[in-house]
């Protein structure tokens with residue numbers, strides 16, 4: 070079954086809803102964003118996430134030492150790098166890595182090759198912030214690419230309405246959502262539940 074990451078959670082009720090509704094990854098944002106949370110809040114939210122659900126810290130062009138200190142304090146399972154981090158930088162981190170890439174062309178998809186990471190997160194080109202902008206990209210650029218197949222998390226503008234179609238068309242190993250489960254910029258527990266239901270009903274690439 071497809072893995073689902075719910076990103077940018079900032080409050081207890083949203084976290085408990087994502088946990089109860091079957092999220093596989095929960096994302097906490099430490100980068101410049103309207104969803105950025107403090108270290109203290111992150112520790113509080115992390116403490117109510119069961120160990121079978123992976124805690125992901127989202128960073129953009131952050132220093133290695135800062136990432137490692139936050140990861141240690143919060144107990145992060147994965148580091149999501151959503152900036153211009155190089156393959157060398159990824160290789161220096163000791164935690165599992167989800168590397169995000171903005172996809173607007175075939176060349177962008179090619180850049181993925183050679184990155185040492187556990188998952189490739191394919192997102193739309195960034196807007197005001199480096200992620201979480203709620204826009205989709207051309208999915209035909211990333212489907213049927215053998216080298217992406219076992220590692221691809223699809224992101225960017227996914228919603229309750231389009232996630233099943235996205236899974237069927239692209240066949241990613243996972244999907245990630247932030248804006249699509251919000252109402253007026255705030256996480257919406259009904260949308261979190263509905264997104265997880267719709268995603269888990271979608272087809273998979275048979276690898277999980």
Ligand SMILES: O=C(O)c1ccccc1N[C@@H]1O[C@H](COP(=O)(O)O)[C@@H](O)[C@H]1O
Pocket residue numbers: 076077096098100101102103104105127129151190192198199200201202203204224225226227245246247248249
């Ligand atoms: O969610 C954020 O605010 C954010 C900030 C900085 C970097 C990444 C961020 N989130 C990631 O952005 C994508 C797409 O989000 P959306 O569903 O289009 O709103 C997603 O992978 C989040 O993990």
